[in-house]
Amino acid sequence: MRFGAHVGMGGGVFNAVTNAINIGCNAFALFLKSPRRWESPAISAEDAETFKELCKKHNYNPRTDILPHGSYFINMANPDEEKWQKSFDCLLDDLKRCEQLDIGLYNFHPGSHLGIADTASHETAENAGVRRLADGLNRAIKETNFVRVVVENMAGHGNYVCGNLDDFHTLFKLLNDPKRVGVCIDTCHAFAAGYNLNNEEEWNGFWKEFEEKVGIENLAALHMNDSMAPLGANRDLHQKLGWGFLGLECFRLLANDKRLEGIPLILETPLDGNDEGHYGEEIKLLEWLVGKEKDDPEFIAKSEEFQKLGFKSREEQAAKFEKKKTVKRKNEGKADISNMMKGRAKKAKKGD
Numbered sequence: 622m623r624f625g626a627h628v629g630m631g632g633g634v635f636n637a638v639t640n641a642i643n644i645g646c647n648a649f650a651l652f653l654k655s656p657r658r659w660e661s662p663a664i665s666a667e668d669a670e671t672f673k674e675l676c677k678k679h680n681y682n683p684r685t686d687i688l689p690h691g692s693y694f695i696n697m698a699n700p701d702e703e704k705w706q707k708s709f710d711c712l713l714d715d716l717k718r719c720e721q722l723d724i725g726l727y728n729f730h731p732g733s734h735l736g737i738a739d740t741a742s743h744e745t746a747e748n749a750g751v752r753r754l755a756d757g758l759n760r761a762i763k764e765t766n767f768v769r770v771v772v773e774n775m776a777g778h779g780n781y782v783c784g785n786l787d788d789f790h791t792l793f794k795l796l797n798d799p800k801r802v803g804v805c806i807d808t809c810h811a812f813a814a815g816y817n818l819n820n821e822e823e824w825n826g827f828w829k830e831f832e833e834k835v836g837i838e839n840l841a842a843l844h845m846n847d848s849m850a851p852l853g854a855n856r857d858l859h860q861k862l863g864w865g866f867l868g869l870e871c872f873r874l875l876a877n878d879k880r881l882e883g884i885p886l887i888l889e890t891p892l893d894g895n896d897e898g899h900y901g902e903e904i905k906l907l908e909w910l911v912g913k914e915k916d917d918p919e920f921i922a923k924s925e926e927f928q929k930l931g932f933k934s935r936e937e938q939a940a941k942f943e944k945k946k947t948v949k950r951k952n953e954g955k956a957d958i959s960n961m962m963k964g965r966a967k968k969a970k971k972g973d
């Protein structure tokens with residue numbers, strides 16, 4: 622199992638390799654430029670060489686063990702042509718950086734359809750968004766040589782596409798070269814989008830659905846995060862492993878799942894300050910979970926210990942979610958009453 626984490630690249634991309642080895646990563650993620658800026662200076666040939674040398678020295682195969690994270694601005698589902706093009710240029714720049722560093726995988730967020738349906742093609746906003754994403758991927762693949770573009774699942778918030786497996790099903794049908802595209806499942810996002818993963822039955826149910834709708838051969842990576850918010854809350858709130866609503870059981874199942882062997886398994890859990898040392902501890906924890914049975918007393922004790930640590934934040938988020946649901950129900954109730962009144966007024970007018 623290639624457990625690793627998203628590490629910093631301050632001072633040059635090559636520093637990410639040292640940061641990764643220092644905390645015991647078997648795979649790692651990094652940014653290839655500032656993720657909150659449209660343009661960044663190119664990576665120098667010298668920096669790229671140092672990066673490749675350090676990978677060799679520390680036994681990372683850049684084609685399989687490194688999963689850079691794309692810029693947050695990229696929105697390949699954007700209905701605005703000009704903004705779509707700007708996103709595409711940024712995506713292509715990211716992909717070229719990967720190939721410069723001999724990196725074989727690249728992960729990014731699929732983007733938002735902004736709630737705008739396509740009147741010309743009569744497509745729903747969601748389908749039009751997925752089609753635009755597929756167009757971008759098809760073009761980007763044509764303009765690059767080997768990097769596999771990995772699309773991350775979203776928490777089902779706002780107008781983001783790919784919060785559900787059906788969107789991925791639609792996406793893969795639209796691809797010219799599906800082997801050059803992969804899926805990254807973020808456990809926190811999946812849970813927030815309504816896929817429960819916190820017990821064996823649900824965990825296996827999710828992967829069965831994944832196999833049916835997407836195909837396990839298209840799974841390229843995982844982001845391993847617990848969730849601070851409850852199931853289906855559509856909130857992208859990462860939590861430390863075992864502290865959230867997924868609990869340690871989810872990560873025990875993950876650590877023992879043969880389907881996940883050989884692909885990058887990346888931590889993006891919250892850090893105290895900027896100390897990546899916590900990732901090192903979580904990697905050790907995951908390695909400890911390999912071969913652990915559900916009823917192992919040590920495992921049970923650790924699960925309970927971590928659940929206690931996350932108790933307060935879970936309570937807070939559960940209360941927020943309940944409040945949101947109540948407001949939603951109230952609004953729906955108001956709409957029902959107003960529709961009823963309208964119906965009655967109509968009937969009265971007709972005279973029946």
Ligand SMILES: [Zn+2]
Pocket residue numbers: 773807844889
């Ligand atoms: Zn993620």
Ligand SMILES: [Zn+2]
Pocket residue numbers: 807809810857858859
């Ligand atoms: Zn997230």
